[in-house]
Amino acid sequence: MTSGRMELVCPAGTPATLRAAVQAGADAVYCGFRDETNARNFPGLNFSGEELAEGVRFAHDHGSKVLVAINTFARVNDVGLWIKAADTAAECGANAIIAADIAILDHVAKNHKQVRLHLSVQAAAATPEAIEFYAKSFGVRRVVLPRVLSVQEIAALNRAIDVETEAFVFGGLCVMIEGRCYLSSYATGKSPNLNGVCSPPEMVSYDDEPNSTAARLSGFTIDRYEPGEPVGYPTLCKGKFKAGGKTSYLFEDPVSLNAGGMIAGLKAAGVTALKIEGRQRGKGYVTEVVRAFRKAVDAVEQGGDAIEIDRILAGQSEGSRQTTGAYSKKWR
Numbered sequence: 001m002t003s004g005r006m007e008l009v010c011p012a013g014t015p016a017t018l019r020a021a022v023q024a025g026a027d028a029v030y031c032g033f034r035d036e037t038n039a040r041n042f043p044g045l046n047f048s049g050e051e052l053a054e055g056v057r058f059a060h061d062h063g064s065k066v067l068v069a070i071n072t073f074a075r076v077n078d079v080g081l082w083i084k085a086a087d088t089a090a091e092c093g094a095n096a097i098i099a100a101d102i103a104i105l106d107h108v109a110k111n112h113k114q115v116r117l118h119l120s121v122q123a124a125a126a127t128p129e130a131i132e133f134y135a136k137s138f139g140v141r142r143v144v145l146p147r148v149l150s151v152q153e154i155a156a157l158n159r160a161i162d163v164e165t166e167a168f169v170f171g172g173l174c175v176m177i178e179g180r181c182y183l184s185s186y187a188t189g190k191s192p193n194l195n196g197v198c199s200p201p202e203m204v205s206y207d208d209e210p211n212s213t214a215a216r217l218s219g220f221t222i223d224r225y226e227p228g229e230p231v232g233y234p235t236l237c238k239g240k241f242k243a244g245g246k247t248s249y250l251f252e253d254p255v256s257l258n259a260g261g262m263i264a265g266l267k268a269a270g271v272t273a274l275k276i277e278g279r280q281r282g283k284g285y286v287t288e289v290v291r292a293f294r295k296a297v298d299a300v301e302q303g304g305d306a307i308e309i310d311r312i313l314a315g316q317s318e319g320s321r322q323t324t325g326a327y328s329k330k331w332r
Contacts, residue, residue, distance in 0.1 A: 006267055006274055008297055009067065009166060010290045013045040013279035018055045018066075020283040025294030028065035030098060031055065031279065037085040038069045039122065039192050040279040042201065053092040065095040071120035072195070073101045083107055090115050098144065105138040118166070119143040128160040135163050142166055142272065147173060147257070148326050151265045158270030167266055169259040170289055170313070171277025173325055183236035187218045199235045206231060258313060258322040260293065263300045266327075289313060 010026035012018035021029045032038025034046040047055065056066045068089035074082045082104050089097050090112040097115055099105050100122035108117055121144040125131050134140040142164035145154065158165055184198045185191035192198040203218040212224045215234040222234035232238065240247050257277070259266070266274065274297065276289055292313055313322075 005301055006263075006297055007166075007272060008290070008293055009273050009275045011171075011276055011279040011281065011286060012055070013040060013281065015047065015051050015055055017279075017281075017283050017286045019058060020286045021290050022059050022062045022064045024287045024290035026064055026290055028067055028095070028273070029055075029059060030067040030069055030275075032069040032071075033085050033088070035081060035085070036195050037072055037082050039071050039198075040069075041072075041195060041197050042280055045280060049088045049092065052089065052094070056093045060093070066093075067096045067098055067118060068092075068094045069098045069120065070104055071098050071100050071122050072192070073122070074103055079103050086112065096142070102138075105134070105140070109138040113139075116141045121146055121168075126157070128157060131157075131161050131163055135161075144168075144275065151262060151269050151327050154266070154271060155269035164272035165270065166273040166275050167259075167271045168257060168277055169263070169266070169274045170293065171257055173255065173257050173323070187220055187236055199233065204234055255323045257325045259324055259327055260296050260313070262324060262327055263296055267300060 007027040008025065009028045009030060010021040010024075012021050012029040012031040018029050018031060031052065032040060032046050033052070034048060035041065038046065040046065052066075052068070059066045068085075070082060070085045070089065072082075082101060086097055086099070086104055086108050090108070094115060096118045097104075097108050097112075098118045098120045099108065100120040105117060105119075108115060117138055117140045119125055119131070119134050119140045119142065123134070123143075124146050125134060125143050126146050126149060131140075131143050134143070140163060144166045145157075145168075147168055149157070154165065154167065188197075188200055188203050190197040190200055199217050205216045207214045207216060209224070212226060213231055214221050215223045215225065215231060217234040217236065220236070222236065222239035223232065224240075225231045238249065240249055263274065274293065276293060278285055278289070
């Protein structure tokens with residue numbers, strides 16, 4: 001499916017960051033409720049129903065859309081919280097609901113036909129057949145693509161479907177099997193896919209040791225840092241492990257995605273929307289990143305050269321390191 005003007009979709013973890021994202025040039029913001037129904041269920045983040053309604057009014061007054069992430073999976077015999085979240089999002093005037101659970105997709109399709117359905121990256125839909133199933137069954141209008149596809153694969157996918165696609169362009173990277181994260185659950189008993197919590201803060205500790213600082217999660221040592229070295233947040237997928245006689249980042253390096261230099265390629269591949277990750281980040285991050293991508297997207301849309309933003313946003317990247325991830329993968 002070919003795209004027109006690309007939409008810039010930006011994170012809003014709080015009402016203040018929603019306003020910051022809108023004012024910095026977001027075409028749309030995405031946010032979640034203050035409970036387990038969204039995959040960023042951290043203390044001090046997210047929205048009440050009243051705050052969402054006010055955020056929707058503010059965004060709409062400034063020409064921006066609001067997408068509500070109800071993107072975790074309901075538990076057996078406990079779907080009520082997720083249904084309530086979907087109903088509240090619709091009542092607040094959300095432009096779209098981002099979901100992965102089939103029960104939630106079905107509920108919205110049957111009861112809130114005025115609300116667009118976007119398929120969350122948690123659903124890991126990366127083939128025309130999978131996407132067609134969600135589109136035909138629930139009327140899904142857009143799919144957030146898993147971060148495992150090259151630009152060439154995205155182009156081929158878009159030629160085979162009649163659904164909008166949304167691709168991540170900046171922010172944190174997860175282990176590249178979207179919607180299947182069991183590592184955090186193994187260590188802490190809480191999973192981002194079920195509880196919305198990856199590496200709960202109350203289970204994180206930083207312990208000074210001779211000549212290093214140990215970052216631990218629920219008692220597991222995830223990484224050690226030399227004096228003066230930037231200390232990362234301990235998540236199992238970005239930890240160091242001993243395997244095959246050596247210690248290394250076995251699953252994922254602690255780096256951030258930055259596909260700012262690939263915007264023109266993603267547009268040519270038929271991508272409808274570009275997504276910035278970071279609902280757990282503050283106003284400064286949101287403002288700086290959104291402004292940079294607003295300029296870069298506008299330059300591409302106007303037929304100009306892409307703006308080099310790798311250096312500009314280096315300070316907002318994990319460990320000050322950046323990658324284009326799977327977009328330019330060379331292992332296939």
